[in-house]
Structures are given as C-alpha cells and as structure tokens.
Amino acid sequence: GDQGRLEQCLMNLVENAVDHNPSDVTVTVATRVEAATAVLTVSDDGNGIDPDLLPHVFEPFVTTRSDESGGLAGLGLAIVQARVGAQGGRVEIDSGSEGSSVHIRLPLAAA
Numbered sequence: 001g002d003q004g005r006l007e008q009c010l011m012n013l014v015e016n017a018v019d020h021n022p023s024d025v026t027v028t029v030a031t032r033v034e035a036a037t038a039v040l041t042v043s044d045d046g047n048g049i050d051p052d053l054l055p056h057v058f059e060p061f062v063t064t065r066s067d068e069s070g071g072l073a074g075l076g077l078a079i080v081q082a083r084v085g086a087q088g089g090r091v092e093i094d095s096g097s098e099g100s101s102v103h104i105r106l107p108l109a110a111a
Contacts, residue, residue, distance in 0.1 A: 001087045001106050006040070009080045013042035013102050016076050021046030036108050043101040054095055080104070 010029060017027040025046045032039050049057060056062045058081045061074035080102075081091045089106035 001038075001089070002083075005083045005087070006104070006106075009083055009104060010040060010042065012076045012080055017042060017044040017046065017100070033108065034105075038106045038108055040104040040106075041101055043099060045099040048097050048100055049093075049095040051095075054093070057093060058091070077102075 014027055014029065018025065021044055025044050028041075028043045030041045030043070032041075053062065058077050060078045062077075063074035077091075077093075084091050084104050084106070087106060089104060092103045092105065094101045094103075
C-alpha cells in the first residue's frame with residue numbers, strides 16, 4: 001500500500017475515535033495477517049455508534065456529532081474508504097455498546 005495514504009487513514013481513524021468519545025477512551029491500533037491480507041485495526045472502548053447510523057457512516061457528511069463542531073464533519077470515514085479502495089482494499093466497521101473497531105484490509109504483495 002501507499003505508506004503516506006495509509007498513515008493518513010490511520011491518523012484519521014485514531015482522531016475519530018478520540019473526538020467522538022469521552023475523554024477517558026482507550027484507543028488501540030493493531031496489525032495482523034489473515035491469509036493473504038494485511039489487517040490494520042483501530043479500536044476504542046467508547047460508547048459505540050448508534051445502530052441506525054452504522055450502515056451510513058461511510059457516506060459523505062454523515063456524522064455521529066450532535067453539533068457542527070470540528071471542521072469537515074462527516075468526511076473522515078468516506079475519505080478512508082476511498083483511499084483504501086484505491087489500493088485494492090476495503091474498510092469494515094464493528095460497533096456496539098462497548099466500543100468500535102475499524103478494520104482496513106489490504107491484499108499482501110505477492111512474494
């Protein structure tokens with residue numbers, strides 16, 4: 001993958017986890033390999049995302065914020081999805097009452 005774009009994606013996900021949760025949230029970044037796929041995961045132990053909103057979080061301008069604070073509200077996950085997709089990968093999100101995890105899945109280069 002493109003290192004610079006992946007760094008931007010990870011920073012965006014970490015910032016989202018911090019900005020959309022209480023100040024005592026714990027954010028974790030992890031990597032692993034599954035078959036021929038690299039998986040980069042950003043997880044938090046925050047409040048989770050409203051189940052009604054979850055199917056729409058990758059759409060531009062959809063936000064979990066209740067106000068309009070914070071710049072380009074609602075573009076972060078759409079940008080992450082576009083940048084990862086341009087590299088042949090995909091983005092998935094799991095969320096519940098005990099937090100959220102966003103997974104970036106990218107194909108590994110052939111050896």
